Amino acid sequence: DQQVKQNSPSLSVQEGRISILNCDYTNSMFDYFLWYKKYPAEGPTFLISISSIKDKNEDGRFTVFLNKSAKHLSLHIVPSQPGDSAVYFCASNTGKLIFGQGTTLQVKP
Amino acid sequence: AAGVIQSPRHLIKEKRETATLKCYPIPRHDTVYWYQQGPGQDPQFLISFYEKMQSDKGSIPDRFSAQQFSDYHSELNMSSLELGDSALYFCASSHKGGAREQYFGPGTRLTVT
Numbered sequence: 001d002q003q004v005k006q007n008s009p010s011l012s013v014q015e016g017r018i019s020i021l022n023c024d025y026t027n028s029m030f031d032y033f034l035w036y037k038k039y040p041a042e043g044p045t046f047l048i049s050i051s052s053i054k055d056k057n058e059d060g061r062f063t064v065f066l067n068k069s070a071k072h073l074s075l076h077i078v079p080s081q082p083g084d085s086a087v088y089f090c091a092s093n094t095g096k097l098i099f100g101q102g103t104t105l106q107v108k109p
Numbered sequence: 110a111a112g113v114i115q116s117p118r119h120l121i122k123e124k125r126e127t128a129t130l131k132c133y134p135i136p137r138h139d140t141v142y143w144y145q146q147g148p149g150q151d152p153q154f155l156i157s158f159y160e161k162m163q164s165d166k167g168s169i170p171d172r173f174s175a176q177q178f179s180d181y182h183s184e185l186n187m188s189s190l191e192l193g194d195s196a197l198y199f200c201a202s203s204h205k206g207g208a209r210e211q212y213f214g215p216g217t218r219l220t221v222t
Contacts, residue, residue, distance in 0.1 A: 032209050034209075034210060034211075036213075041215075041216075041218070042215055042216070043113070043115075043199050043201075043213035043215045043216050044152070044199070044213045045213070046210050046211070046212060046213075049208075049209065049210055089151060089152075093209045093211070095157070095164070095165055096142060096154040096157060096165055096167060097142070097144070097152070097154060097201075097211055098154070099151035099152050099153075100151060101150075101151050102151055
C-alpha cells in the first residue's frame with residue numbers, strides 16, 4: 001500500500017526550463033514532507049522540506065508547493081541544469097520517512 | 110560539514126553468512142535510522158534509535174538486529190543471509206527536537222551470493 005506516490009517514473013526537460021516533479025499522498029495526517037535527490041551509488045541528499053502549516057517553501061532554484069486539500073505536493077526547479085539530472089524522491093516524515101517511488105529527471109543541455 | 114559515515118561501502122557475503130553494517134551519525138545527532146533499498150525500489154524503513162533506545166521498527170526481518178552505542182554510532186547485524194537481502198542499506202541521522210530532516214550516508218551495497 002503506497003502511501004506516498006510519484007506517478008511519473010521519468011521526466012525530461014531542456015536546460016534552462018522549469019522542471020516540475022509531482023507527488024501525492026493518501027494520509028491526511030501527514031504533516032511534513034521532504035524532497036531528496038539521489039545519484040546512483042550515493043545516499044539521498046536532502047533538498048527542501050515543507051510543513052503542512054505552509055503551502056510554499058522556496059530555497060534558491062527549488063520551490064515546493066503543498067496542496068493539502070488535494071493531498072498533493074510538487075517540486076519546481078527553475079532554471080533546470082544538467083547537474084540536476086538524478087532520481088528525485090518525495091517523502092513524508094512520520095518519525096520515519098515514507099518514500100515515493102521516485103522520478104528520474106533528465107535535464108538535456 | 111561532517112556527514113553520515115557508513116562502513117563498509119561494499120560487502121559480498123554468501124547465503125547463510127552474517128554481516129555487520131556500521132553507521133556513524135553527524136556529530137550532535139542523537140537519532141539514527143536504517144533503510145533498505147532494493148533494486149528499482151524506494152528506500153524502506155527498517156528501524157530507528159534515539160538515545161540508544163529503539164524508537165521505531167519497520168519491516169525488519171527477525172534475522173536482523175541493530176543497536177545504538179554510547180557514542181551514538183549504530184550497527185545493523187544481519188544473520189542467515191538470503192539472496193533477497195541483496196540491497197543498498199542506508200543509514201540516516203537527525204537531531205530530535207531539531208528540524209525534521211534526516212541526513213543520509215552514502216550507503217552500504219550488500220551482495221549475497
